[in-house]
Amino acid sequence: MTTLTTKHQPALDAAIDALHGRTFFAAFPENPSPEIYGADADARGRAYFEQQRGQHFTELLQAEPEAWVGQEETPYEQAALGIKYPFFSPETLISRAQTAFTAWRKLRPAERAALLTESLEGMKERFFDIAYATMHTTGQAYMMSFQASGPHAADRALEAIAAGYEEQTRFPEETTWEKPMGKYNLTLLKSWRAVPKGVALVIGCATFPTWNSVPGMFASLVTGNPVIIKPHPKAVLPIAIVVAEVQKVLAEHGLDPNICQLAVDADDRLITKDLAESPAVKLIDYTGGNQFGEYVEGLKGKTVFTEKTGVNSIILDSCPDLDKVAQNLAFSVSLYSGQMCTAPQNFFIPETGLKVGEEQVPYEEVVARLSNAVSGLAQNPKAAPHIFGAIQSSATHERVQQLALNGGRSILAHGPVDNPTFRNARTCSPSIQELDASQVEQFSQELFGPIMLIIKTKDTQESIRLAAQLAREHGAISCGAYTTDEAIKEQIMDEMSLAGTPVSFNLTGSIYVNQNAGFSDFHVTGGNPAGNASFTNPEFVIKRFTWVGFREPVG
Amino acid sequence: MTTLTTKHQPALDAAIDALHGRTFFAAFPENPSPEIYGADADARGRAYFEQQRGQHFTELLQAEPEAWVGQEETPYEQAALGIKYPFFSPETLISRAQTAFTAWRKLRPAERAALLTESLEGMKERFFDIAYATMHTTGQAYMMSFQASGPHAADRALEAIAAGYEEQTRFPEETTWEKPMGKYNLTLLKSWRAVPKGVALVIGCATFPTWNSVPGMFASLVTGNPVIIKPHPKAVLPIAIVVAEVQKVLAEHGLDPNICQLAVDADDRLITKDLAESPAVKLIDYTGGNQFGEYVEGLKGKTVFTEKTGVNSIILDSCPDLDKVAQNLAFSVSLYSGQMCTAPQNFFIPETGLKVGEEQVPYEEVVARLSNAVSGLAQNPKAAPHIFGAIQSSATHERVQQLALNGGRSILAHGPVDNPTFRNARTCSPSIQELDASQVEQFSQELFGPIMLIIKTKDTQESIRLAAQLAREHGAISCGAYTTDEAIKEQIMDEMSLAGTPVSFNLTGSIYVNQNAGFSDFHVTGGNPAGNASFTNPEFVIKRFTWVGFREPVG
Secondary structure, eight states: OHHHHHHHHHHHHHHHHHHHHOSSOOSSOOOOOHHHHOTTHHHHHHHHHHHHTTSBOOOOOOOSOSEEEOOOEETTTTEEOOOBEEEOOHHHHHHHHHHHHHHHHHSOHHHHHHHHHHHHHHHHTTHHHHHHHHHHHHOOOHHHHHHIIIIIHHHHHHHHHHHHHHHHTSSOSEEEEEEEOSSSEEEEEEEEEEEEOSEEEEEOOSSOTTTTTHHHHHHHHHTTOOEEEEOOTTSOHHHHHHHHHHHHHHHHTTOOGGGEEEOOOBTTBOOHHHHHHOTTEEEEEEESOHHHHHHHHTOTTOEEEEEOOOOOEEEEOEESOHHHHHHHHHHHHHGGGGOSTTOOOEEEEETTOEEETTEEEOHHHHHHHHHHHHHHHHTOTTTHHHHHOOOSOHHHHHHHHTOOOTTOEEEEOOOOOOOSSOTTOOOOOOEEEEEETTOHHHHSSOOOSSEEEEEEESSHHHHHHHHHHHHHHHOOSOEEEEOSOHHHHHHHHHHHHHTTOOEEESOOSSOOTTOOOTTTOOBOOSSBTTBOOOBTSTHHHHTTEEEEEEEEEOO | OHHHHHHHHHHHHHHHHHHHHOSSOOSSOOOOOHHHHOTTHHHHHHHHHHHHTTSBOOOOOOOSOSEEEOOOEETTTTEEOOOBEEEOOHHHHHHHHHHHHHHHHHSOHHHHHHHHHHHHHHHHHTHHHHHHHHHHHHOOOHHHHHHIIIIIHHHHHHHHHHHHHHHHTSSOSEEEEEEEOSSSEEEEEEEEEEEEOSEEEEEOOSSOTTTTTHHHHHHHHHTTOOEEEEOOTTSOHHHHHHHHHHHHHHHHTTOOGGGEEEOOOBTTBOOHHHHHHOTTEEEEEEESOHHHHHHHHHOTTOEEEEEOOOOOEEEEOEESOHHHHHHHHHHHHHGGGGOSTTOOOEEEEETTOEEETTEEEOHHHHHHHHHHHHHHHHTOTTTHHHHHOOOSOHHHHHHHHHOOOTTOEEEEOOOOOOOSSOTTOOOOOOEEEEEETTOHHHHSSOOOSSEEEEEEESSHHHHHHHHHHHHHHHOOSOEEEEOSOHHHHHHHHHHHHHTTOOEEESOOSSOOTTOOOTTTOOBOOSSBTTBOOOBTSTHHHHTTEEEEEEEEEOO
C-alpha cells in the first residue's frame, strides 16, 4: 500500500489544507467539457446508460445474489428503466459486513484514505455514466446531474476522506510519558487507536442519490467501518456505479469487496428498517423525509447523521436593484423545480414594500416582479428545460397540483414546463401563493417541490422573527436575505445563527442560495431540526470512531 | 480583555501542545508541599473549612436566594456539616442563564478562554479549601482530596478550555472565496461563527465533585454556553468554591455572574429533573448511576455527556513477579475504598494458575497472594487511613455488608479500617468473593465500593472473552492486564479496543489502573455503555457548538 499512500498523499494534504482554509477548492472539474473529460466522454456516458436499460447491473462484486430486483423509472419518459440489481437479505448483508470488518479496520488510516481516494479516481472516469443515471432517475437536468452527482459529490467525498484521515492522525500513535516523581521518573509507553464503531448504513434519497450519500459513505469507510449503502429504490444506478468503483479498488488490493456493499429493496420487501434496527449497525447516515428521519434518530445505540426537511426562508428588506434580486430568486425556486433541500420556500416581504435604492417599491409590485421573473423563466423555451428538469415523483407533482392553503391567495398558477427533447417528461412550474404572517401553521412545513409562498409581514423585524422561529422549530437548511442595512444584516446573522441556519446575503447574478460548495460551505451542521448531517465539520468524522488508549511501564 | 488574552495565551498554547503531544504535562503541581503552595496554605485551608461549618456559603454572586439549604455530612465523623447554600427555583436559574447568554456568547473564544483560565488561577489559590471540603464530603483521604479535586481537576478544566478554544479557532473567521467561472471570477466573502448550543447543565456526583464536573463545566463555558452546576446534595462545597471563583472573575470583568450558576436541591425538593427537562437546556454533563444516566441520555433534543457505571476487569495471564502485581492490585481496590469509577472489580484468573517467570503458580496460591496483599494494606495502621479514606455513603457501606453472591465463596471478609484521627469514620476494607466464570450474571453489574470479585476461568482466552463481553454489554471505564506474551497482549488490545476500554498493562510500583492523567489519558470516550464523557477528545468540545456560515458577493 506504500505506493498508493504516497501517490495520494498530495491530494489528501491539499484537501486538508482546503478544509482549513475554506477558500475555493475543487479537486474534480465541474465543467463537463470535452477539453477536460475527453471528446467522447459524454457520448460514452449516454451509450452506457442506454445499454444498461433493461439489463442486470453486473458490476458489483457481491457474490450469490438471492434475486434480481429494480423499480427505477425515468421522470423524463415516465417509463420504467428495467435495470435489475442483486438482492441480498439484511442478514446476509450484515453478516458479510461483519466478516469484512476486521481486515478493513486493521489497515492504517493512511491506507484506507489512499484506497478511497483511488476509488474517486475511478468514479471520475464514470462521471458521465453517473450523470445520465442521475438524470433518468431523479429528473435533474443534464448539467445538474453531471455536476451534483459527479464532481461536486466526489469533492464532498474527498472532503470526508481528508477530514477522517486528519482526525485519525491528529494524535500520536504512541508516545513516552515520563512523570517526574521527585527522586525518579515514572515512565509509561502510551499508545492510542482510533477504533471504528462498527457496521455503517447509508440510507439514500431519490433526488440526490450520490451527493447526499457519498459523504457519509466515505466518512464511515475512512474511519474503518464497513458500509452498507441502501439507496432509494427509485434512484439506485448513480450510487451503484460508485459502489462498484469502490469494490473494484478493494478487490484489486486483495480486500473483501463486502467492505462496501450495495443493498436494494426487493420489489415486495423494504429492508431499510431491518438494517437500521440490527444491533450490529452502529452508524447511520440518512437523507429523506422527516417521519422516517425521526424514526432513525430515535433508534437506541446508534450514531446517526440526518438530513431531513426544513423550511427555508428568504428575508427581503432592501436592495439596490430589485430586478436582479427577482431574477436570482426566480432561478433559485425553479432550479430542479424546487426539489433541492436548499431551495427557498417562504419569502418574507414587508407590507410596506421594499426599499430599492432611494425608492420605496410597494409590496404588490415586489410580488408582481417576483412572479413575473418566475413565469418568465418557466416560459423561456430555450432555458427552462435545463433549469427545471423534471419532477422526480408523482407524489411531488400531485402535491403542487393539489396545493390548497387555507386563506391563501394564488399569485401564480403552476403549469407544465415544455421540454422538446422529452415530450412525456413530468414537469411542473412553480405555484406561487400568498399568505399573511399570522397564518403560521400554513407555512411552517416543508412543501417539497416547485412551491413558493409569499408571506406578507408587518415589517422586517417580523420577517426575521418568523424566519428564525421556523428554523428553530421546524428546521432550515438555507436562508437568503437582502438588505443594505448593516444593523439588519448583523441582526439576521445573529438570530439565524442561533437557529443554526447559514445565510446568503444579497445574492444576484450566477450564485444562488441553493448552492453549496464542498471544502467551504458547511451543510446541515445540526443547529436545528432539519438534521445533523454535518458535511463536513469535524463532528462528521469524529463521531464514527472511538479513541482507546493503552499504557505500560517502560523498562 | 486584550491584556487578559495576551497574559493567558502562553498557558493555552502550552495546553494545546500538550493535548496533541500527549506526553506528561501538568499546569498545576499535584504536590501539596509548603515549598510550592506556601507555608501556611494547608493550615489556612483547614481553618477555612472549619469556619465554614454551620454557616451560610456567601461567596456566590447569585442575588436574592429563595431559601438556604444544605444536606452535607462528613463521612469522617458521620455528622452534618451544617453549611447552607442559596436555593433558587429551576425557573429562576434558567431564566438567569438565558439572560446571561447573549453577552457571553458574543465574546470571542480567546476572551472566554482567557477569563476561564484566569478563574483557574483563582481556583489554585483555593486548592486547600477544596481539599478539606472534598475530604469531608466524599470521604476521600487528604492526599486524594487535594490532588483529584485540586490540581488534577484544574488540569482537566484547562484541557477542556484549550480544546474548546482550539476547535472554535480551527477555521478562519472569514475568507474571500473566489471561484473561476471561465471569463470572470465569482467572489464571495464568507464568514463563520461557532454558535453555542444554549443553556448547559452539569450534574455532579457525590464522590468526585470537582474532577468529574469541571471538564463539562469549562467545556460548555469556553464554547459560549451559560452553565448551571447542579452538584450532588452530599458534595456541594468543593464545586461551590470553584463556581465562586468563576463568578468572581466574571464580575471583575463586568460580566453577569449568572453565566455560571450553582444550583442546589432544596431539602424537600430535588430540582435536577426540572432542570434537565427544560427545553432551554441543550447540553447536559452527567456523572452518576446508570438508572438516572439512562434517563438523561433518553431526553430528546439534548447533547448529553455521561459517565455512568462500568464493570472494570483485571486479566491475569502471566508476569515476572507475582508479589509486585498483588501489591499493585491490592492498592487499586483499596484506594478510596474502591469508590472510583476506574477501580477494578472483576479479577479473571485461569484455573490453571499464573505463569510467573518460569514457574506455574497454582490458582489458589494466586488468590491467596492477592487476598493477603489486600488484608496487609487494610491492617497497616500507618498507611491504611491514607489509602482507604472513608465510605462516602451509608448505602455503599450497606452494599458491602449485605453482599451475598449466589454461589460465591468468601475469600476475605470486609471489616473496619482503623482511623486514629477520626474514630467515628465510616470505613470498610474490601470484601473478596470468588465466583466461577459460568456465573456471569453475578459479576456483570457494578458493585460500587470495596468489593473485589475473583472469577475463576478456564484459561486466559475465557478471561479475555468475558472481560470484553462485560465491557461491551455493561460498560467499562478501565481494564488492567498482566501478560508477558506479546500475542496475548495484542489480542487484549484488539478485543478491549472494540469494547471501547483503555487497557493498562503490567502495572507495578506506584502507578495504578485507577489513575487517569489529564492531557494524555482519554477518559470514557464513548465506546461502551459506561458513557461518553469524552475527557478530552475533540468530541467533548465540538458537540457543544454549531458551525454556521454566512456569505455575500464582494463588490
